[in-house]
Amino acid sequence: MxxxxxxxxxxxxxxxxxxxxxxxxxxxxxxxxxxxxxxxxxxxxxxxxIEYLDALGKNLPDEDAPDEGVFALQDDDEQWVALxxxxxxxxxxxxxxxxxxxxxxxxxxxxxxxxxxxxxxxxxxxxxxxxxxxxxxxxxxxxxxxxxxxxxxxxxxxxxxxxxxxxxxxxxxxxxxxxxxxxxxxxxxxxxxxxxxxxxxxxxxxxxxxxxxxxxxxxxxxxxxxxxxxxxxxxxxxxxxxxxxxxxxxxxxxxxxxxxxxxxxxxxxxxxxxxxxxxxxxxxxxxxxxxxxxxxxxxxxxxxxxxxxxxxxxxxxxxxxxxxxxxxxxxxxxxxxxxxxxxxxxxxxxxxxxxxxxxxxxxxxxRADRQEAIGPVVVTVMDRDRLADYQSMVDDLRAAGLRAELYQGTQSFQKQLKYADKRAAPVAVIAGGDELDADPQVVQVKDLVAGAERSKEITDRDEWRTDRSAQQSVPRAELVAAVRAIVDGEAR
Missing domain, CATH: 3.30.930.10 (Bira Bifunctional Protein; Domain 2)
Known part of the structure; x- marks a missing residue:
């Protein structure tokens, strides 16, 4: 068959x-x-x-074309209804x-x-x-x-x-x-x-x-x-x-x-x-x-x-x-x-x-300079054994009224950043196991919009791979304040 x-x-x-x-x-x-x-x-x-077709006023049922001008169908009782x-x-x-x-x-x-x-x-x-x-x-x-x-x-x-x-x-x-x-x-x-x-x-x-x-x-x-x-x-x-x-x-x-x-x-x-x-x-x-x-x-x-x-x-x-x-x-x-x-x-x-x-x-x-919608903050996953720590960051950001999501895929770190770009994320949060084991804990906060502007000025491949000008290290306790400062700035 x-x-x-x-x-x-x-x-x-x-x-x-x-x-x-x-x-x-x-x-x-x-x-x-x-x-x-x-x-x-x-x-x-x-x-x-949906309304009965005769209730729409402009398009009263017609024997030849009862649905002319509207999207209509006959209901179970053979009455004409229409969007x-x-x-x-x-x-x-x-x-x-x-x-x-x-x-x-x-x-x-x-x-x-x-x-x-x-x-x-x-x-x-x-x-x-x-x-x-x-x-x-x-x-x-x-x-x-x-x-x-x-x-x-x-x-x-x-x-x-x-x-x-x-x-x-x-x-x-x-x-x-x-x-x-x-x-x-x-x-x-x-x-x-x-x-x-x-x-x-x-x-x-x-x-x-x-x-x-x-x-x-x-x-x-x-x-x-x-x-x-x-x-x-x-x-x-x-x-x-x-x-x-x-x-x-x-x-x-x-x-x-x-x-x-x-x-x-x-x-x-x-x-x-x-x-x-x-x-x-x-x-x-x-x-x-x-x-x-x-x-x-x-x-x-x-x-x-x-x-x-x-x-x-x-x-x-x-x-x-x-x-x-x-x-x-x-x-x-x-x-x-x-x-x-x-x-x-x-x-x-x-x-x-x-x-x-x-x-x-x-x-x-x-408006020639139409602004695209600002996406959520993306918390990346560097160490899959620390998912609970990453989820805690997301919860703190959401509790503060910020849009945030935990990356749920299985791709490499670089592809996670590309994902954040496609989501129009203003910020990516980055933290490896060593950073989360430190005392006090630290995280990296990457301003993706500023980073994109900076990348337009870089012509050398090695410089592009090592550039951290739009990235800052902040104590874990100050994560929400650092992210909010960037998001509020991009919103303006």
Whole structure:
């Protein structure tokens, strides 16, 4: 009988592994973001990774393709379930189930991975982390203004100054009113227009014009159907997109949009909401990093009013070394109808989400000198009869709050040092039997980072083998203090 073939070691399309440096970098950013959410009075919530497909809102079951856009399967009861597409639809389901026991308004934050079964590309993956905050149960524009301020505060917490980011705000009702005035009053058609405009940053103005009309064929040959607007309607949408291009304040944008919507009641309501947000932020002279931008429409169907995106204002380099704007790293808005789907009751809601992996990619591209994660202190094994002594050193280092490990392999001393280098260890602790039998006991503490820098200056092989410039002998009782001094120095 033939042996079964070995599986091929490979990743599914659109997924990536995260090494230690990436995981630690992500955790640091998430900690800073969540601390800001807590400071603004939000509480944590966790919902499962899997929801019933019809609960996800954007991807209701379809007879031909019930799992389009999401990773879905049929459960034992033949019900369709799917990995969550975002963290907002699960929140709506949670509120619908527990509303009687929740305070009003209900304010929560959540972080975790989400999954989208979409075409992957550079910087676009099928699994990524989000940090969300939401307020459910308040229709006040104060919630929307606070969301803009909180997005800016969270980006500041991860190290972005006010001149390095901006929060761009618009209102869905404005474009809805403009489209209604031009004869486009069908909701699905309006959503097609919104999703076309949402691609402006990625595809450009000409491509959006094609999507508003007959459709577009991209360089790979993929065809995207258009919204089938006529030339006059396309021109009106493009005028809407351009409404903020010459404005210098939020009030200027509001005035330009008010002229476009005319007397349409929905459009006027959107203009009034933007005016309220401007006023609640302190007027157009306050928080200049919050700007009104008609090109922000957000592609998800559930937004009903103000929408916002946070974008980085500095240039980064693409994979070919060309300068480019990184674009949006966060987004959100008001979604007053999402809980209504479950309960039939009107429940206003507003929130936003920071795409952590995308944010980190942008920060990484800005820093040419990215620091790798610092590994644990490695206690080497020179004498296998003294394992208890080496373990005692590890225990002391850990008790002092230092990351430490005892080398558990069987390799030679030189290979142990190479192991410590691969682990990005800042320090290797070295002690032979004679040193441990001395009175008092002594150990060797080797600064591996300083040693690596010193080795770059040495050209002679014998000098390299005998160099001890980054190594010091310390009493066993002073081991923790010596290691901490080196680790604290490397951490800086």
């Amino acid at each position: 033939s042996k079964p073939g070995r599986p091929k070691a490979r990743l599914p399309l659109g997924f990536v592994d995260a090494p230690a440096a990436t995981v630690q970098e992500r955790a640091t950013a998430i900690d800073a973001i969540l601390a800001t959410y807590r400071q603004f009075g939000f509480d944590p919530l966790e919902t499962p990774a 969550r597409y975002d963290l907002t639809a699960p929140l709506a389901r949670y509120v619908a189930q527990n509303r009687q026991d929740l305070p009003t308004p209900f304010r929560r934050y959540q972080y975790g991975p989400v999954w989208r079964r979409e075409k992957p590309g550079p910087g676009r993956f099928r699994q990524f982390y989000q940090c969300d905050f939401d307020t459910v149960g308040s229709a006040s524009m104060g919630v929307d203004a606070e969301a803009c301020a909180l997005l800016s505060a969270a980006l500041t917490a991860v190290g972005l100054g006010p001149d390095q980011h901006e929060v761009r705000v618009n209102d869905r009702k404005v474009l809805t009113g403009i489209l209604a005035r031009s004869g486009v009053d069908d909701a699905p058609k309006q959503l097609e227009v919104l999703r076309s405009v949402d691609k402006l940053d990625r595809l450009g103005r000409d491509a959006v014009a094609e999507l508003l009309g007959a459709g577009r064929t991209d360089p790979s040959g993929d065809v995207t159907a258009g919204a089938q607007l006529d030339d006059a309607q396309i021109d009106l949408v493009l005028r809407f997109i351009d409404a903020g291009s010459g404005a210098t304040t939020r009030a200027d944008v509001v005035a330009a949009l008010a002229e476009l919507v005319g007397d349409d009641p929905v459009g006027r309501e959107g203009v009034d909401e933007l005016s309220a947000i401007d006023r609640l932020l302190g007027g157009s002279d306050a928080m200049p990093q919050v700007v009104f931008d008609p090109t922000v429409v957000r592609g998800l169907a559930y937004y009903t009013g103000p929408v916002f995106e946070a974008a980085l204002t500095f240039e980064t380099l693409d994979e070919k070394g060309r300068p480019r704007q990184f674009g949006s790293v966060a987004g959100g808005g008001r979604y007053d109808d999402l809980v209504h789907r479950f309960t039939g009751q009107d429940v206003p809601a507003c929130g936003a989400s920071i795409g952590v992996d995308r944010l980190l990619a942008a920060l990484r591209s800005q």
